[in-house]
Amino acid sequence: MSFPWIFALIVGAFILFLAIYGVSKLIGTQETLQSAKTSKEIGILLNPLETGFEEAKSSTLFFPVETRVYTDCNLGGDFGRQLIRISQKSFNKWVDTDLNVGFSNKYIFSKNPSEGEEFFIFVKPFDFPFKVSDLTYITSSRDVYCFVNAPDDIEEEIGNLQQENLLIENCSELKSNDVRNVTKVCFGQARESGCAVQVDYGNKMVETRDGKVHFETDALLYGAIFAEKNIYECQVRRLMQRVESLARLYSQKINMVGCGTNMQTDLIMLINSAKVVSDSSDLTLVNFVAEDIDSKNKAAGLCKLW
């Protein structure tokens, strides 16, 4: 073979390699961008789900392809951040990206990752004692939660939601050939067999395979059921950061209006107790202060702060 041929083959192969490498990199970038865009869209689409005076709201989210929704939480800044990451199936392969989209005003509780094409979004306000935020619970239609011996108000709420994957009454609706992942959520003090989640409603404790967590209000109870322990604990701390800021806001409102001054000291106590929360077991103390302020606010008549 002559030199020009060898030269042409080597350089031609190099050019082809560069072109293929460039195109594959470009496809990878486009897939990452698409994932980031979808993650941002999920966060944005949660805005209309914010509650007014509703007790809870449920909605459905469809993806055109098989999707994994990863949620994470960090405590940086004044309010921490809710992180969302999406991974979608392309040519039967999961496209993993490390691009997280963050939101300061969202609190999502879900399995990590939650996988499927159809997802249910259930939103419930968290009042402590004033409305702090709406908590969002994302579950895949492939994950079924079966609530056994739940208190009447929980059963009523789940029944009213009419969310396909939240079942009550001994899960009799489940067929033996059901391929979905079933998580049994049992209510009661004694640990029952086959229960992945055990709720001691009286002592406000939820036990999962990750360990025990404490909850106050039903909104946090659902959070403890649907999320992993580390995410739940992180969200509790973020929520307490928000409680602290809102309590300062109400304290300033008192100065602005000059009415409701008897709640000023209690608000300062709430700020201080929310500030020192390091995990969910500290919630009892904050709840004690919160209940006290709530009763004062209800009795304040025209000077109600919230």
Add this chain to the structure above:
Amino acid sequence: MINLITIDKKGQMKIQQMAFMLMAVTLFFLLVGMFVLVWSFSGLKESATALEEKNTMLLVTKLANSPEFSCGNAFGTGKINCIDADKTMALKDMSDEYSGFWGKDISNIEIRKIYPIDEEEIVCSVGNYPDCNVIKMYDKEIAGNYIWNFVSLCRKADYGEERGIDDKCEIAKVLVGYTQTE
């Protein structure tokens, strides 16, 4: 001898032609690649702006119900789409803490009283509140793109010794401005 030089020169010529050709092909691929990159990234800017617009649009409909603004039960029965003016004035003092809270591209949030109609625009501050009609969350103008919605604007008004403190609700517009991705 003469023949050998002629062959050498021909070979050199061929190599030079090949090298020029290959350079041209490489340049062609590079130009096409750059064109594709520029095209795809120009679409990215547009989709970032469209997402921001969507966020603002959905946010403005629900902003009045977020705990930092909402009236809750402070004015008699529970009200939706109602902004507590006293709370918003207190929030204005905490605007640094809340910067970027509703989205990093949200440039400003303004509440403008529209009824009863006032002759001149007076921006609220701690000194002139409640004798004013525009509450600006951040100390900058809403420039460029914004989306607005009607809300009730309620506050505790002092009616003097006879009537004391009572609730007062007016009609207002909430404007949310967002920045376009450059």
